[in-house]
Amino acid sequence: MQNQLFINGEFVDAVGGNRLPVFNPHDGSVITEIAEGRQADIDLAVAAAKAAFPKWRATPAAERGRLLLKLADALESNLEEFAQLESLNTGHPIKDSRFLDVPRTAACFRYFGGMADKIQGDVMPVETGFLNYVVREPLGVVGAIVPWNFPLMFCSWKMGPALAAGNTCVLKPSELTPLTSLRLAELMREIGFPAGVVNIVPGFGNTAGERLASHDDVAKIAFTGSTVTGRKVVEYSAGNLKRVQLELGGKGANIVFNDANIDAAVNGSAFAIFHNQGQACIAGSRLILQEGIAEEFVNKFVKLAKSIKLGNPLDATTEMGPLTSAMHRDRVLDYVKIAISEGGEILAGRNSA
Amino acid sequence: MARYLLGGTAPDEPELRNGCYVLPTVVRVRDNNSRVCHEEVFGPFVTVTTFATEQEALDIANSTEYGLGGGLWTNDLSRAHRVASNIRSGMVWINSYKRVSPNSPFGGTGKSGYGREMGFEAIREYTEAKSIWVNVDAKLPPWYPREKTGN
Numbered sequence: 001m002q003n004q005l006f007i008n009g010e011f012v013d014a015v016g017g018n019r020l021p022v023f024n025p026h027d028g029s030v031i032t033e034i035a036e037g038r039q040a041d042i043d044l045a046v047a048a049a050k051a052a053f054p055k056w057r058a059t060p061a062a063e064r065g066r067l068l069l070k071l072a073d074a075l076e077s078n079l080e081e082f083a084q085l086e087s088l089n090t091g092h093p094i095k096d097s098r099f100l101d102v103p104r105t106a107a108c109f110r111y112f113g114g115m116a117d118k119i120q121g122d123v124m125p126v127e128t129g130f131l132n133y134v135v136r137e138p139l140g141v142v143g144a145i146v147p148w149n150f151p152l153m154f155c156s157w158k159m160g161p162a163l164a165a166g167n168t169c170v171l172k173p174s175e176l177t178p179l180t181s182l183r184l185a186e187l188m189r190e191i192g193f194p195a196g197v198v199n200i201v202p203g204f205g206n207t208a209g210e211r212l213a214s215h216d217d218v219a220k221i222a223f224t225g226s227t228v229t230g231r232k233v234v235e236y237s238a239g240n241l242k243r244v245q246l247e248l249g250g251k252g253a254n255i256v257f258n259d260a261n262i263d264a265a266v267n268g269s270a271f272a273i274f275h276n277q278g279q280a281c282i283a284g285s286r287l288i289l290q291e292g293i294a295e296e297f298v299n300k301f302v303k304l305a306k307s308i309k310l311g312n313p314l315d316a317t318t319e320m321g322p323l324t325s326a327m328h329r330d331r332v333l334d335y336v337k338i339a340i341s342e343g344g345e346i347l348a349g350r351n352s353a
Numbered sequence: 354m355a356r357y358l359l360g361g362t363a364p365d366e367p368e369l370r371n372g373c374y375v376l377p378t379v380v381r382v383r384d385n386n387s388r389v390c391h392e393e394v395f396g397p398f399v400t401v402t403t404f405a406t407e408q409e410a411l412d413i414a415n416s417t418e419y420g421l422g423g424g425l426w427t428n429d430l431s432r433a434h435r436v437a438s439n440i441r442s443g444m445v446w447i448n449s450y451k452r453v454s455p456n457s458p459f460g461g462t463g464k465s466g467y468g469r470e471m472g473f474e475a476i477r478e479y480t481e482a483k484s485i486w487v488n489v490d491a492k493l494p495p496w497y498p499r500e501k502t503g504n
Contacts, residue, residue, distance in 0.1 A: 025373040091373065104453070108471070111455035119476055124484075129491025136480035149395075160455070161475035220479070227393075227419075227464045245478050246466030247459075249393040250421030253414035253440065254450060257407075260426035264448065269399075272424065272450035274377055278397040281465070282422035284450050286390060287379075287401045288413050294403045298381070305377040310364055322373035323396060329373040332396030333362065335389055336378060339400075343383035347401070348376070 001085075003034040005041055005202070006185035008048035009195025015040040020175055025091040025322040026312050034178055037201035042170065042211040045199035049141040049168040050217050052196030057138050057166040059194075061117040064164060068113030070191045075106040078187065082180055086152050087313040089179045091321035092276060094314050105156045112160035119165060138166035139243065140219035143212040145205070145233070146181075147225045148174035148324050149279040155181050158222045159198065170199045170218070172209055176325050178202035205229060216240045223247070224281070247281065254284035258292035266300045274308060277323050278332075298347065305348040385413050393419070407432065415441045421461035424450040443469070 003022075004011035018036040023029070037045075056064070075082060082105075083097035092101060121135040144158035151173055162169050173181040178200075185200045201208055209229075213221045213236035220243040223233045227248040237244050254272055256265045272284025289297050313321035323329040340346065364374050378398045382390055390400050404410045414423055424446040425436050437445040443461040446452055453459060453471075460469035468478050 028371045108455040112475070115473070115476065119480065127491065129489055131487040131489050132484060134482050134484050136476070137483050139479060139481055142479065157470045161470070161479045165476055165479040167479055230466055245468030247468070247470060248461065248464060248466035249419055250461065250465050251391065251393055251417040251419045252421065253423040255410045255414060255425040255436065257425070257427040257429070257432065259428045261428065261448070265426035268426070268450050273399040274397050275451065277375070279395055280451070282444065282451055283395070284422070284424055285394060285399055287399055288410055289401060289403050290410070291403050291405055298401060302379055305379055308377050310369065310374055310376070320377065320397065323375055324373065326373050328395070329363070329375055332375050332394055332398060335392070335394045335396070335398060336362070339380045339382065339387070339389045342387045342389065344387060344389065344400070345381040346378065347381055348379035
């Protein structure tokens with residue numbers, strides 16, 4: 001299992017020698033210890049990405065695309081290994097990892113691999129005698145900060161378009177879920193991505209993340225995570241006015257009208273909130289039901305919710321795994337208390353009060 | 354005092370005791386002003402509210418500061434498109450939920466952030482347009498006309 005930082009094509013220990021444990025949320029056991037990147041490690045990774053940028057940018061777009069397509073194929077060839085590792089570290093049911101996380105990651109790299117040599121420019125109709133053409137140029141070093149809820153898939157959402165367009169990357173996975181991104185780095189090196197084009201530095205937000213978001217040599221920061229942290233990313237980015245992209249929290253409305261197909265709505269709405277244990281920014285976390293069907297809907301929905309099989313994520317019959325960290329579980333349970341204190345009525349959960 | 358039917362808690366099974374498990378939790382809230390209708394819980398926790406009219410549904414749907422995803426279930430074609438157009442969010446799913454594809458832009462509005470991932474939108478996010486002007490054959494009179502000095 002890969003447990004070092006990936007900088008400039010090499011797996012290395014952290015400059016300060018820091019290490020951190022990575023937990024299995026199913027039983028709280030330690031899976032492994034990994035090197036913990038901090039400011040000095042981010043600096044090295046950004047320097048490597050900066051040095052690699054001119055050559056990567058000049059690499060024919062079709063060649064950049066070919067590497068991404070190879071990566072998609074390699075992920076599919078190693079699907080079971082990636083699925084197991086993702087489930088072990090995040091608690092995703094193995095069914096989800098096999099059918100959603102890994103295939104979606106491969107599909108995303110493939111899509112942007114195909115797009116790399118189709119990023120066209122424009123010719124603008126300006127005054128006679130002038131030719132005005134517009135080209136789309138890469139930005140330079142892209143910093144990506146990805147969360148713990150879909151750690152593998154979000155690597156592809158950030159690095160797919162960034163690399164296709166000719167940027168180089170420094171990606172910081174969450175300290176909770178670094179394992180699949182480090183394995184991905186290994187695969188990318190095998191496939192032939194040049195040293196420095198991709199760097200993976202797991203660490204904490206308030207050390208590694210802050211350094212990446214505030215670094216003067218980073219041209220853009222792409223962040224997925226909480227709204228609170230997103231606001232900090234905006235502040236850290238102000239120094240060099242880097243571009244910022246934020247994919248933050250959500251509170252998805254899910255409206256069911258009287259004339260809906262109720263059975264389909266019940267099943268789809270359960271997927272909307274319970275897939276990935278509800279740890280999704282796009283989760284349908286608010287059921288908004290029209291009065292005519294509310295009672296029937298709630299009865300069917302609660303019945304389905306109670307039948308969802310919780311268990312070890314590595315068991316193929318498990319439909320819901322653990323949340324990804326103990327701290328987060330406690331936070332969710334605190335919201336149950338808040339709901340009750342506000343007069344809410346808890347309709348599902350298997351334990352009778 | 355709320356009627357407390359079933360607990361949104363960790364499961365009882367001994368083999369899950371040391372894990373970070375939470376049971377699927379469904380909460381009928383007293384009204385849409387509840388904190389749990391506005392703050393992101395990020396767990397297997399769903400609130401239930403009811404409405405009478407389409408406008409009430411939209412008012413509830415659009416009452417949070419977030420605007421990422423939203424969905425609706427109906428067999429009325431006109432209503433489906435009308436409500437989809439009036440939900441304030443980056444993605445809307447009709448008679449479905451949480452569909453995602455690399456081909457289709459993904460992102461939010463309001464406190465869900467800005468920018469879009471995936472689709473060609475993503476390429477715009479990771480590139481910068483450069484406009485290059487070439488004077489091919491433009492006959493421009495001088496902006497500062499001066500008498501020729503003879504040299």
